[in-house]
Amino acid sequence: MDPRVLEKMIPYMTNAYANCHSQHQAGRTVAQAVEEGRAHVAKVINAQPNEVIFTSGATESNNIAIKGVAKYYGHEKDHVITSKIEHKCVLESVRSLEAEGFNAHYVGVDTDGRLKMDELADILKTHSGKVSLVSVMGANNEVGVVQDLKKIGQLAHDHKALFHTDCAQMVGKKPLDVRADNIDLMSISGHKMYGPKGVGALFINKKNRVRLVPLTVGGGQENNLRSGTVPVFLCVGMGAAAEILETEMPKDIKHYEELTKYALEQLKDVDNKVINGSTKNRIVSNLSISFLGIKGSELMVAIDDKVAVSTGSACNSQSHKSSHVLTAMGLSEDQKNSAVRFGFGRFTTKDDIKFGMNVVAKEINELKRKSKQNE
Template sequence: MSPEKIYLDNNATTRMDDRVLQAMIPFFTTYYENAGSSHLSGLTVQEYVEEAAWNVAELTGGKPEEYIFTSGATEAVNLAVSGLDHSKRKHIVTVSTEHKAVLDTCRNLENNGYSLSIVNVGENGLVNPEILKEAITDETLVVCVMLVNNETGIIQDIRQISSIAHEKGALFLCDATQAVGKIPVDVSDLGIDLMPFSAHKFYGPKGSGALYVSREAKIKLHPQILGGGQQRNRRSGTLNVPGIIGLGKACEIAKLEMQADATRIRDLRDTLERELLSVSGAFLNGCPKHRLHTTANICFPGVNAEQMITRLQHISVSNGSACSSVTSRPSHVLKAMGLSDEEALSSIRFSLGKFNTGSDIRQASAKVRELVEKLRA
């Protein structure tokens, strides 16, 4: 009998909540109509879509009409950055530890004649606000800084950063993919103009996400997908109604249960860390205080992370972003924080979720400790 899998890679994706799945099923079978159709059945489906938008807005602090439904955060990032009106300002500022979706989209614009400034972080993974301020000019169109880092869990001071961006007349884009549904996020309170996120990071379906676009900021956004003019001509294509319903349900559940989940997950994460940081030479990557409760990124000097991951077998962990884990190159996030290639390649990300148990943590920590000794030997 094969051992039951232990999943500690929740920053890559999460298991869908059964209640989300049950909410979605009728929209494959009973309410299958196109939400853009003008007949009664189509209008009924559209009402469900609007209810989902209301749940998304309730969780994240915006208004329902300020959200564009997308296939996920990557598409939302591309729409947000590439879709801005670049006719007056042609400078972009971002941070070296951003997700590749942001960095590659910004670099693509740089290759097409725009100027790009990439601000470094400190060893703790945090952005120095003074250095960020120096990078922003009167030509800066948008400043892109993520709320929670996907590899280290580091939480940036977004309220301060958005204020700095707005002082210079720039827009502020905040990738909140690892934050929404896990910690309180209020776009108005944080001063966010554009915010991409995905459902599958907080127990919703893959292939479903959204982009928040502040109405107050009066943003002119050019669509990147043309066609039928859906979603107020901002993103064409037949709506993925089951995915939207799933996103809305995940938001509804998170609004009610997020705080209690966070307390329990933090306790499990702290237990895991105590066990693993007792390993000789092991150290935590990033600031221990300003960090998401789901995440522990730990370096085990002298251990090859890829070998560790393979030998863990039924225990799922990661050595970086799921979007770039097919490569054996050291994490750009850890390198930006000052780690050597060897240290970065010896680091493992453990990311917990609400379905993890104390038994998961005990088994995983024991197996990791055992493997560290074997691999070092």
């Protein structure tokens, strides 16, 4: 979390403790702070403040969007489309709808991780007027590949379907515009933009009159779509993080580009490595590399006390199955099993990169040496 975000949050964790839904002066004061945070989140994606509701994170936002839209239309429009490389919370939301009798379609991707647009178009054409929602992520959490949101949204609209996108990984890494990109619903995560964990947001396009059934009922907070007392300090924190992005995103993106280039330079002497996913259409804070001939899980364990890397999604790190993302991309078993994901952030330095990549390179050579001894 950015220290400037924490600084903004502290008063609302201590003295300004009133319930923002209360009618007294103390409540109205903190309610104003929540609305200021909402306005900053909206501005980052070119939305209106009343189109943004606060949630506990992108997982909840995805659940509300996907299940809420499908259940609003019911069996009048009982088809839902997503991709094979979505975050597990999207895939599980769609599967839960299948269990209730909805029809689900999972669009494939090419070896670069880009959506097969012809396949999407065919499904929409075949079930035109019966599809309630198309849900495709903006940037993949494992390989960083970015999708053509504008084109996907237009295809969905051509067949009277709404377009939802999980942009948890994309906000702050690439400029986003919900109007220009034909987006009806967008999920955002607070901690992916240097805000606090435990808070997120869902954009719901008022202009396109998006309707959905709430999953949580109660006091009717957040436009009757997400009942429950709003955590003021978390909303203030997410708003502060968004406010920083309003001016610093270009600087952040340039920083990520420099770190990625530097990281690859540090690994230039490592043989048999492959970057997973499109090298052109991607966020540059994410780097997935397969070091062919070694197991990514073994590399991760070997350097765990020095460098934090992963072999896939952090939300799926307890599973020993091959990544569903890399599998959908059609990569070989060696390429899938040897994949390691690096993440670079606002506070990562070139010294961090040099140290980390030197540790990685050294351990790769050691693992290869041991492998040859065991042959």
